[in-house]
Amino acid sequence: MKIKLLLAITFFISLNLKAQEFKSPVDYLSYIGKEQENISKSMWKYTSAVAHSKSARRIDNTRKLLVKSIQTANKKVSALKDGYQSDVEYRNQVIEFLNISEKNINEEYDKIINMQEVAEQSYDLMEAFIMTRDLVNKKIDAEYDKVSLAQKTFAAKYKINLTEDVSELGKKMKISGEVFDYHTQLYLIFFKTNITDLYLSQAIEKKDLGAIQQNSSALIQYAEEGLEKLKAIKPYNGDNTMVLITKKALDYYKKEAQQFSPKVVDFLMFNEKFDSARKSLESKSDKDRTKEEIENYNGMVKQINKEIDNYNKISNSNLQEKNTIISNWNATGDNFISGHVPQG
Structure with a gap:
């Protein structure tokens, strides 16, 4: 069962103006502010x-509409060739911001999507994906800081007072960023054990005893590290569901490595012993087989049947618990985001 990481590239532009004099420069700022x-x-x-x-x-359609709105704004602002009375510094900075925003939301988005497709293959790739996604946000934020500075410089030059009030939309965007950051923080803790569990499952499928023991040890280590990190993470606005479901997942992965993995190793080792005895017996003719060898093999046949039955039971039980844990983690993550990101 695949786990999900929501992709969000967020930024916000807020412009509230209060003019005292020089109406023309205020109109100029207001025009750009509307875009x-x-x-x-x-x-x-x-x-x-x-x-x-x-x-x-729907998500991709809204992204395309966002890109279109940036392109429309860019076209209108670029048409202000002379800026305000040949003062084009603020105009040029806004255009630079719009160009970079379009590039990152459009072109860089495709790169991020491609990275996301392979990110679930390893923890390092997942970290690289998240770092790249966050870097896009930081680039946009850095350019907006330049726009904000240019705006203040223009306002100071023409003696315009800018209010610092944050609009309702600005508040919503701020909350959204906090929610996604909180979710990502817990996702990485969860994913580190989840991907290690995948490696463990692959090792079991290949019957690689060394890899099973290696990944089991790593799984215990990462689960314990994650549980320690969770102690420092506070509930988000009183909502502790993400911490609790992540703790439950880590507890499961630790238990799997400590209790299920040794049983797998025991079964595989007995299976190897049985195969060795079978091959040894089959390599001999009937007259060369001793009574002791035959009795020993027949006893192992009865034992291997019991071992297979028991192994299938514990494997199915472990798989069901794992699928439930992953499903619950995904559902909790979805509910957390949809519950805290404002609507409308």
Whole structure:
């Protein structure tokens, strides 16, 4: 069962102006601010779709609408060739921001999606994917900081007072960023054990005793490290569901490595012993087989049948518990995000 990591690239532009004089420069700022507000609304629709929609098509459609709103704003701002009375510094900074935003949300998005497709193959790849995703956000944030500085410089130059009030949309975007960051933090703790469990399952399938023991030891280590990290993570706005479900998952993985894996090793070792005895007996003619060898082999046949039956039972039980844990973790993560990311 695959686990899910929600992809969200979030940023927000807020512009609230209060003019005291120089009406023309205020109109200039307001014009650009209106275009930025349109982008913010499109960005919020995209963020809300990521948090609340199960439709990949709807999410991608809202992303495309976001890109279109950036392109529209870029076209309108670029048309202000002379800026305000030949003062083009603020205009140019906004255009640079829009260009970088479009590139990152459009072109970089495809790269991130491609990385996400292979990220579940290893913890290092998953970390690289998340770091790349976060880097996109930081690039956009850094460019917006430049826009904000240029805006303040322009306002100071023309004696315009800018209010620092955060709009309702701005508050929603801030909350959304916090929710996704909190989810990602716990996801990485969970994923480190989940991917190690996958390696353990592959080793069991290959009957590789060395790899089974190696991955079991790693699974215990990562589970214990994760449980220690969870102690420092506080509930999000009183909601401790993500911490609790992650703890439950880590407890399971630790138990699997400590209790299930040794039983697997014992079964595989007995199976090897049985195969060796069978091959040895089959290599001899009837007249060369001793009574002791035959009795020993017949006893092992009865024992191997019991061992196979018992192994199938514990394997099925372990698999059911694992699938339940992963399913519950995914459901809890979905509910956490949809429950805390504002709607509308």
